[in-house]
Structure formats: C-alpha cells, structure tokens
Amino acid sequence: MHSLTRIKLSVMMFLEFFIWGAWFVTLGTYLLANLETSGTQVGMAFLTQSIGAIAAPFFIGLIADKFFPAQRILGILHLIGAGLLWQASVVADFDSFYPFILVYMIVYMPTLALVNSISFRQMKDPSKEFPPIRVLGTLGWVVAGLTIGWLNWEQTNQLDLTFKMAALASVLLGLFSFTLPSTPPVKKGEKTTFADLVGLDAIGILKNRSYLLFFLSSVAICVPLAFYYGFTNPFLNEVGMEAAAGKQSLGQISELLFMLLMPFFFIRLGVKKMLAIGMLAWVLRYVLFAFGDVESGYWMLIGGIVLHGICYDFFFVTGQIYTDNLAGERFKSSAQGLITLATYGVGMLIGSLLSGVIVDAYQLPSGGHDWRTIWLIPAAIAGVVLLLFVLFFKDRNTAQPISNPLTPEAEAAPAVGKLP
Template identity: 75%
Template sequence: MFLEFFIWGAWFVTLGTFLSRNLGTTGFQTSLAFLTQSIGAIIAPFVIGLIADKFFSAQRILGVLHLAGAILLWIASSSTTFDGLFPVIVVYMILYMPTLALVNSISFRQMKDPSREFSSIRVLGTIGWIIAGLIIGWLGWEQANQLALTFKMASVASLILGLFSFTLPSTPPVKKGEKTSISEILGLDALRLLTHRSYLLFFLSSIAICIPLQFYYTFANQFFNEAGMKAAAGVQSLGQVSETLFMLLIPVFFIRLGVKKMLAIGMLAWVLRYVLFAYGDAGANYWMLITGIALHGICYDFFFVTGQIYTDNLAGEKFKSAAQGLVTLATYGVGMMIGAFVSGPIVDAYTIAGGHDWKTIWLIPAGIALLVTILFLLLFRDSQQNGKVIQQA
C-alpha cells in the first residue's frame, strides 16, 4: 500500500504544474492528461475480471504491471512536448489503474473482518503519498522547475514494488477451473450489484461527485503555485496527514454513523473545501487554503474508503476483485472522465492576464457537489444485505 500510493503521488500531484510550465499546455490539454486515469479506470474492471478472478494470482499480476509501469514512467521523464507525453501516460494509466483494485483485493482476501481491519492497512498508502509530496517540497523541484524528476522517482518506486509484489501473500483466482460465461470472464457479473437499488444510487452518486472532484486533482497544485504558496506539493501533503487520521477512525465512524451518513459527510466536505479555495489566498486568508487542504481526510475517507468497504460487504466472496474494479470504474473512470471534459474548458474560460479567476472556477464545482449531495440524501436508502447481492441476482 505504501509503495502503491507513493508511486501515484510522486508525479500525479504536480502534473498540472509540470504541463503548464514545462510544456505550455492549455487548461483543456491539462485536463486531457488527467483524463488518462479515467481511461485506465474504465478498462480496469475488465482486466481484473479477465485475469485476477479467473486465471492468475493477483500478486503476480500486480508485479508485472508495476515493472512495465517503471519503464513507461522513465520514458515520460524525458518528454518535451504534450504530444510526446500523452500516449505514454495513456498506456501507463491503463496498466496502473487496475493495480488499485488489485491491492484492495489482495488486502481483503487476507482479512476476516475488512470493515475493521482494512483502514489500518490502507493508511500506509496515505503515508506513501505524504512522503512523496514532502520529498518534492523538500528538494524544491517546483521552484527549481525540475518536475521531470518526479517521473524518475516514481519509476524507481514502481520497479521496487514490481519486484516486491512477487513476495506478497498468495492470492489465487477464486474462480480458477470453473466454467464461466464471457460476461463472468470480463468481470461483468459484478454489474449485478446495480440491481440492488441502494448500490445503484451509490454507483450513480460516485460518478456524479467525481465530476467536481476532478477540478481538485487536475488544477489544485497549479492554483496553489499561482497563488504564491511555497513548496505547494509539500503543503498539499497535509491533506494526506488528515486522511491518515480519519483512516484510522473509519471503523468507529462506520459503526456509529453507517454508510449513508458517512458518504454524505464526505460529499459535503468537498463543497466546503471548494468554497474555502474560492475565498482563500496566500495572504491574510491563507488559513482558508490550509483548512481546505486539511479537509481531504474527510473528503476522501468518508466517500472513497467507505465506498470500498460497502462494495466489499455487498459483493460476496467470489466477485470481490471485479466488484472493486466496478468502484474504480464509477469513480476514477466515468465520473472523472466527465470531470476532465468539464473542468478544462471552464479553467480556460476564466483565464485572465497573469493567471486565472480562481474564485469563480472553484465556486462552480462547489455548486455541483452541493447538488449531488442533496439528491443523494433525498434518494439513498441502505438495506444491510452483506455479501448477498450478486448471489441473489
């Protein structure tokens, strides 16, 4: 988990700044670069359903994907044009995004009670992301315009994880040797979760909330640098510190609040975060920027981690990998893909002399997130039928 998210945080956080400064991209081109994660996320469920649930052990697939990813990240570090970089990260993300579901699947398969145990393992991923950001800030790569080195750092970490993966606990395919249909081989049986009304609403809400979320992932680092924040990538790691704290508290909140309240709180946190960014600056209102960053723990944990646990509870034993891929499809796939096409043109539309009208830009995703939250609260109903949805469908 540490290495999995160290790799991602090592280059992805500062990608927008790298593109605008080094390659002179527009907002739309920057959003296209972040769109690559959505392409990978949409393909991920099919990769997991075809390979991890049927033919090969998950830890071996994880190793192969990260070894290939190490090569691609190193190539990306030498790119000098957007046209040269884009196809490389497209292929990389097609390989990387399935690994998010794989590490979850490997973890869940070793646990007796994932709702209690998973957060203590997943928190190591958050720490990995924090360390990556602190290293970038400490070495001053943003100020020195040396962000190409972030790709090399991620490449080395990917090589290490690729080799280390082959030593992980054996996680053999649960359906090996069974006669299965094409839909099962491709992981499409996980779609049966959508016949469960509450899960369908969760799935649609996941897509909708990720539209405003993409504004943060694509443009936050660029915004902080334009605002004059020093060592922005390092400061942004405060969000992962917050994430670490709330990750450890997830079991307590999960029992006391339940799925609906946790998901809703996570959505509302995004609304507040964007409002703070809209009115914050590097001067007297610097505290607003810091508070907005620190809200990341609630924003991420209460929605994404809760959603992963909720999915694992409902999926049943035989379809856990494919079901986690389905979550990836909804969030990092469809939702953020739509968000990429929405955010880029909006940022370009509010380009002004010397930068952007960030106040207006941030209030737009705040409004979208608020609307999604209201609809979710009105419509979502959860019936606790752990592990029975696919089997009964």
C-alpha cells in the same frame, strides 16, 4: 491476520500510493510550466486515468479472477509501468508525453483494485482490519509530496524528476509484489462469459437500490474531484503558495488521521452518514479555495487542503468497504473493479474534460485565472449530488450478495452478512 501478512500488505499500500502521489499531484504544474500546455490539455492528461479505470475491470474481472494470482499481475503491471514513467520524464512536448502517460495509466489503474482485492482476501473483518493497512497508502502519498517540497522541485523547474522517482518506486513494488500472500483466482476453470470479458460479472450488485444510488453518486462526485486533482497544484502555485506540493500533503496527513478513526465512525454513524459527511466536505473545500488567498485568507487554503481527509476517507474508503460487504466472496475482485470504473473511470472522465475547458474559459488577459469562479463550479456540483443522495439513499442493514445477473441463480441467492 498474521503479523507478517499485515506488514507486507502495509508496505504494498505505502508503495502503491507513493508511486501515484510522486508525479500525479504536480502533473498539472509540470504540463503548464514545463511543456507549456493549455488547461484543456491538462484535462486530457488527467483523463488518461479514466481510460485506465475503464480498462481496469478487464484485468480484474477476467485475468485476476480467472487465470493468474492477483499478486503476480500486480508485480508485472508495476514493472511495465516503471519503464513507461521513465520514458514520460524525458520527452519535451505534450504530443510525445501523452502516449506514455496514457499507456501507463491503463497499466496502473487496475492495480488500485488489485491491492484492495489482495488485502480483503486476507481479512475476516475488513471494516476493522482494512483502514489500518490502507492508511499506509496515505502515508506513502504524504512522503511523496513532502519529498517534492523538500527538494524544491517546483521552484527549480525540475518536476521531470518526479516521474523518475515514481519509476524507481514502481520497480521496487513490482519486485516486492511477488512476495505478497498468494491470492489465487477464485473462478479458475469456469467458462468465460461476455460479462467476464468486460468485467461485468459483478454488476448484479446494482440490483440493490441503495448500492445503485451510491454507484451513481460515486460517478457524479468524481466530476468535481477532477478539478481538485488537475488544478489544485497549479492554483496554489499561481496564487503564490511556497512548496505547494508539500503543503498539499497536509490533506493526506488528515486522511491518515481519519483513516485510523474510521472503525469508530462506522459504529456510530453508519454508511449513509459517513458518505454524506464526505460529500459535504467536498462542498466546503471548494468554497474555501474560492475565497482563500495567501494573505488574510491563507487559513482557507490550508483548510481546504486539510478537508481532503474527510472527503476521501468518508466517501471513497467507506464506499470500498461498503462494496466489499455487499459483493460476497466470489465477486470481491470484480466488484472493486466495478467501483473503480464508476469513480476513476466514468466520473473522472467527465470531470477531466469539463475542468480543462472551464479553466481555459476563465483565464484572464493577464495570464492568471479567475479561480473564484472556477472553484465555485465544482462546489455547486458536489452540493447537488449531496442533496440528492441525502434525499434518496436508504441505509439498509442487510447485505445482499451478488451473482452473475445473466444466470438464473442471480435471483435465487440468499441474503447474508451485515453492513457495519
């Protein structure tokens, strides 16, 4: 890959995740403290990312793959998103806030698949070339969290500024996107099918039984993920951790380190062990949160945060590369949209609904929460998913390219490629 291309893709990843991390980490605290919402309403706010993820395959499977270059769509979506984030920062109640954040997430979530697609299309060996670029996204999230902690926005009740900061970064990425390497549609001029319209032309990848189990595991593991995204920051602030958003950035620093080490782990562990270790880290993280405190158990809270690197890299980044290897050139964009649908769509939707209800159910008369019970619930869910995955997943070494399952060619496609 040309060095200038690598730099541009790295800047793209940095801004993509800086924007998300700038407001998403502290969203729960902002809603509970500033807009005085319930836990269920916090869950509803985080559910918007699931709605956006469900809409993502439409943008990827139809628009990016058939009509317009991916980098142009990325730019337009971020420019629209900037205005929506700014408007969300100035409203004073949840009923006014919710429509802006809902539409924003419908606009933002497709960009997660777009940045992956733009990156993968420039690479010859994604398992080696993608992690060093994707790690800049992690760095962007870290910088966002440290900035919030450094400016003390949590303690001074100024979390509305997080949305304004994200809006400005979104304008920057929107304009920068038009300078990215050209990523033209790979199916331009082809007849549009129903599968294209709903982003299902990549669904043939599910014929691979190993991938089908990974797909279902991705849905299930994102149920406990919703607890982490929605309530870690309120939890840490409630138990008395200072500059909680800044401390949470330790998770992304860990993610950055493990991202750099992923090529080494791929060669020695393979897909199944990587995914299993990632899920085991989820169980341990929630157990540490359940029994940690800001006094003698402070190390548990920090340990639970630091485990985020293994949780995310070993499962989600491994899954993105696994998906890219199986998809084949023709369906790379649609396949990334499909896995986004499974994780941030269906899985997070279920988790967002469940987590808000559970947090409300374990609210104490004093106004706090029974966090030990709350965190043991996602720990148990992650443990069950891990057990089923280890028992039934088979790490096949040959990748089977996909084709549209609605056409006769789907059964005739030859096997190509190897998994790392």
